[in-house]
Amino acid sequence: xxxxxxxxxxxxxxxxxxxxxxxxxxxxxxxxxxxxxxxxxxxxxxxxxxxxxxxxxxxxxxxxxxxxxxxxxxxxxxxxxxxxxxxxxxxxxxxxxxxxxxxxxxxxxxxxxxxxxxxxxxxxxxxxxxxxxxxxxxxxxxxxxxxxxxxxxxxxxxxxxxx
Numbered sequence: 001x002x003x004x005x006x007x008x009x010x011x012x013x014x015x016x017x018x019x020x021x022x023x024x025x026x027x028x029x030x031x032x033x034x035x036x037x038x039x040x041x042x043x044x045x046x047x048x049x050x051x052x053x054x055x056x057x058x059x060x061x062x063x064x065x066x067x068x069x070x071x072x073x074x075x076x077x078x079x080x081x082x083x084x085x086x087x088x089x090x091x092x093x094x095x096x097x098x099x100x101x102x103x104x105x106x107x108x109x110x111x112x113x114x115x116x117x118x119x120x121x122x123x124x125x126x127x128x129x130x131x132x133x134x135x136x137x138x139x140x141x142x143x144x145x146x147x148x149x150x151x152x153x154x155x156x157x158x159x160x161x162x163x
Contacts (some may be wrong), residue, residue: 001050005041021052036062057086067093073101079113079139083121091126108136109143 002008002020012019017028034056053066055076060104067073073094077083081131094101103126105118115136122130137145137154145156 001048002041005048007039007041012078030068032056034059037068040067055086057089060086060089063090064093067097067099070094070099073099074105075101076104077118077122079105079107079115079118080110081116082118083125084156088125089145103130105136108139109141111140113139113143115139 003011008020014022014031017036017111019030021039022028022031022033023037024035027034033052033056036054037052038049039052040047042048051066051070053063054061056061067090073090075087075094077087091101103122105115107113108115113136119130119132132149134146134148134155136143144158145154147154
């Protein structure tokens with residue numbers, strides 16, 4: 001999102017410690033978010049504030065604090081691990097607070113991804129109103145394409161961190 005909004009000129013790497021939001025030494029060492037990090041971008045003449053909140057339940061306080069001021073929650077699910085307890089808890093908290101949610105599956109370029117299973121699980125756990133806006137084409141190593149369901153357009157990205 002920051003790349004598309006022009007805030008950064010390349011995608012950072014968790015493994016290399018070059019992401020924008022995970023800058024604390026503990027986050028770089030563990031390769032996870034520990035603290036909530038506010039960021040922003042401009043898109044179509046609108047300012048969008050983004051809070052990158054930890055996904056691990058050890059740091060649920062940071063995530064819940066962020067959720068309390070959010071207009072929308074983007075809930076991230078790893079394509080290999082699938083929906084976990086923390087995913088369900090954050091979904092439930094957002095639902096209880098009346099916050100709209102978007103479920104994003106990341107890591108689709110990894111081996112052993114299971115997008116179809118995750119979609120079925122999301123519908124089973126969160127309701128049949130879960131609808132895929134984009135579908136991965138050939139998820140796994142070398143993944144570069146998604147089908148936008150609404151526009152019926154295939155989007156291809158370069159596999160070089162340029163977005």
